[in-house]
Amino acid sequence: xxxxxxxELTQKQIALLKQYGDIECxxxxxxxxxxxxxxYDFFVILDGKVIIEDPYNPESIIIELxxxxxxxxxxxxxxxxxQFRGTAKPGSTLLRIKHNRLKEAxxxxxxxxxxxxxTFIQRHENQLAAYIGGIKLVGSGHSKKTYDIRDFMDKNxxxxxxxxxxxxxxxxxxxxxxxxxxxxxxxxxNNRGEACRNPTLEAVARYSGVLMDxxxxxxxxxxxxxxxxxxxxxxxAASEGLQVVTIDANAPGGQAGKSSxxxxxxxxxxxxxxxxxxxxxxxxxxKFGCKISIPHRAExxxxxxxxxxxxxxxxxxxxxxxxxxxxxANYRRLPVDNIDKYEGNGVYYSASQINISSCExxxxxxxxxxxxAGQAALFLAEYAEKVHIIVRRGDLATKMSDYxxxxxxxxxxIEVHYHTEITELKxxxxxESLVMRDAEGKLTEEKITNLFTFIGATPCTEWLGGLVNTDxxxxxxxxxxxxxxxxxxxxxxRNRKPQSMETxxxxxxxxxxxxxxxxxxxxxxxxxxxxxVSQVHRxxxxxxxxxxxxxxxxxxx
Numbered sequence: 001x002x003x004x005x006x007x008e009l010t011q012k013q014i015a016l017l018k019q020y021g022d023i024e025c026x027x028x029x030x031x032x033x034x035x036x037x038x039x040y041d042f043f044v045i046l047d048g049k050v051i052i053e054d055p056y057n058p059e060s061i062i063i064e065l066x067x068x069x070x071x072x073x074x075x076x077x078x079x080x081x082x083q084f085r086g087t088a089k090p091g092s093t094l095l096r097i098k099h100n101r102l103k104e105a106x107x108x109x110x111x112x113x114x115x116x117x118x119t120f121i122q123r124h125e126n127q128l129a130a131y132i133g134g135i136k137l138v139g140s141g142h143s144k145k146t147y148d149i150r151d152f153m154d155k156n157x158x159x160x161x162x163x164x165x166x167x168x169x170x171x172x173x174x175x176x177x178x179x180x181x182x183x184x185x186x187x188x189x190n191n192r193g194e195a196c197r198n199p200t201l202e203a204v205a206r207y208s209g210v211l212m213d214x215x216x217x218x219x220x221x222x223x224x225x226x227x228x229x230x231x232x233x234x235x236x237a238a239s240e241g242l243q244v245v246t247i248d249a250n251a252p253g254g255q256a257g258k259s260s261x262x263x264x265x266x267x268x269x270x271x272x273x274x275x276x277x278x279x280x281x282x283x284x285x286x287k288f289g290c291k292i293s294i295p296h297r298a299e300x301x302x303x304x305x306x307x308x309x310x311x312x313x314x315x316x317x318x319x320x321x322x323x324x325x326x327x328x329a330n331y332r333r334l335p336v337d338n339i340d341k342y343e344g345n346g347v348y349y350s351a352s353q354i355n356i357s358s359c360e361x362x363x364x365x366x367x368x369x370x371x372x373a374g375q376a377a378l379f380l381a382e383y384a385e386k387v388h389i390i391v392r393r394g395d396l397a398t399k400m401s402d403y404x405x406x407x408x409x410x411x412x413x414i415e416v417h418y419h420t421e422i423t424e425l426k427x428x429x430x431x432e433s434l435v436m437r438d439a440e441g442k443l444t445e446e447k448i449t450n451l452f453t454f455i456g457a458t459p460c461t462e463w464l465g466g467l468v469n470t471d472x473x474x475x476x477x478x479x480x481x482x483x484x485x486x487x488x489x490x491x492x493x494r495n496r497k498p499q500s501m502e503t504x505x506x507x508x509x510x511x512x513x514x515x516x517x518x519x520x521x522x523x524x525x526x527x528x529x530x531x532x533v534s535q536v537h538r539x540x541x542x543x544x545x546x547x548x549x550x551x552x553x554x555x556x557x
Contacts, residue, residue: 005122007115008068009044014095016112017044020105021097032071032086032094036192038209039099040082043071048092053085072116073123077103077286080209083127083159106287117287121280127159135160135207138171139186142430144344145198146186152201154354155251156294157279158208201295202314212293214318218307219243221536222320224298225460227254228522229512230326231281232529237536238288245318246285247296253278254328255457255513256522258350259372260379264401265523274522275352298327298463303505306547321543322507322536325464325476326529329457329513329520334367336425342451346431351376351452359384359450365434367422368454369396371521374404376452381411388446389416390436425451459514468503468510475516478503492542499535501528507539 009017023046033040035055043050045065052071054060062084065071071086076099088094097105106113137153139146141164153160163171165182178195180187188199190207205211221237223230226248234246251257259274268277285292300311301323310318331349333339339347348355351366364384366377369391381387389396389408396405396416408414419439426433426445433447459474469477469486477486479500487493492506501509511532512518512525 005119005126006063006065006069007119009070009115010068013111013115014044014046014068016109017097017105018095020101021095023093024096025093026088027090029090030088032088033082034085035083036081036190038079038081040076041099042076042097042102043086043088044095044097045069046093046095048094049089050092050094051087051089053087055083055085070116070119072102072120073127074120074283075209076120077106077283078209078292079212080158081207103287103289107289113287117283121283124157124159136163136174136189137161137186138163138165138174138189140164140166140182142166142345143186147344149186149188149199149201149204150354151350152204152251152295153208154352155253155257155275156205156208156210157275158204158210205295210292210294211296211314212291214245214291214293214316216319218319218321219245220320220540221245221322221324222247222308222310222318223324223326224248224310225254225326225328225512225514226252226278226282226292226294227326227328227512228256228278228281228525229328229529230254230324231278231285232526233324233326233511233532234285234290234292234529235281235288236530236533238285238290240533240537242533242536242540244285244290245320246290246292247298247312247318248292248294249297249313250295251278252282252292252294255331255372256525258352259375259522260351261375262522264403265526273352300463300465301467303467303508306543308508322539323509324529324532324536325461325503325508325510325514326512326525327460327463327514329459331454332456332458334422334453334455336422338425342425342427342431345429346427346449347425347451347453349453351379355380355450355452356383361385362449363388363447364450364452365390365422365446365448366452366454367391368456369393370399370454371401371404373452373454374400374408376454377414378404378407378411380450380452381414384450385413387411387414388448389414390420390422391416391418392421394418422451457513457520461514468505468508471516473516475518476503476510476514477516478510481516491546492539499538501532501535502539507543509535 050065052062165171184197188196220242221244223233223246226246238244253274256274257278261271263271297313298310302309308320308323360383363386364380365388366373367390377387377389420436422434423437424435433445436444461474469482479498482504486504488505509532511528513520
């Protein structure tokens, strides 16, 4: 069976690609791209060879690409830095295609898009699974700050090596090499071999290329939030030719990205993790030219004449004609006094692969009775000795899909505690046990070392500053839910009512969990993100007519 990471292009595919690049001949050895380079070029080998090397081991050749094969991975479509070195051997002839021209080719030709995107995804997934070079994170496995950085890189599919100073002798040696101590932890060593002490998530994002800068212009559309709704809107809007920017405060996928396995989404009969599904949508949006930057959190918004101005973290200002709020909601914290002590040290708000090692053969707890809690419990039950589901209600079926309820009932190492709440968390440095209280007031202590909480959400709307109408809980009202007294007095709303996902201000839309009365479900969020684009188009058409330049007749002499 051929290796899916290294297919050969057909002559027809190469002929199409030749329209977007230049043929170059190299009589001598030439470096094509180097470690840490962003927006690097794409190459097709027409004759000769290209060597992909491990930049940290000059003697190690990762792959030798030959005739009709090509370079690149998903970083080729974004601003992510290249993780390896590429060298053309003497006598090679290559087709060089610039970063933006490659995107154009992928957008216009499905045969090119299919083979390149499938290959890029395969290469990236292999890189994540067997990564040995590039970004290194040195820290303690018991550190909350280290956990937050690892969580950010995992959710954004950033390849890295984690060296735990508590268990890895190489970590100690690495600290000595950089003349650093444990007091400097955590430490990020970037692609250029530079050490950054106690890095912010912004620094991590810049090193890896997921944080980007924008031109000083007015975009057609800004999407705030890269959860299911925001990513769907990003894909459809960009594919229809709009100039789109998407920002997110954390990672693609939102709350759905934390789901270990989604089994009831159309087209995935065996299920798919929320993180993998979000990453594929993230790649798909960039394929069509959408600019996605993480972490950027919206902090303020103003409506000025014919556009919106959004103030974001990292000192960024983004101008846009239309805006989609897809900021979702945040999970609530347990009402336990010392909860912050255990966050990252036994208390978590998602269940993913990085939790497996700490949960293996352990007793773990899941708080909540909706789908996210059910999915997490079933995922953890594969590794843990026992899983306790703790719910305040008396029935899981109230908010959880039936297929999850049925599976939980037949899973022997899952026990459900109804009408129960947690009153106390215990442990010196890490969660060791917790105290539960049932409906009769009886207290029970369980030796639970890992607790995953999914107990409801609050809308992420603090950045709105009262600009649009919200309900009593802070969720954004749209369409018919808006009281006529709260509508903007602009000309557009004199001629029509707000569209179903449009807010009190024309051109400002809300989709997904942040929208009042929306169905809080992954597939519904995707549907809203897809549907809203047609409403954006209608508004932009009205916007163009309203703000077209005044025409004057020429005077006759």
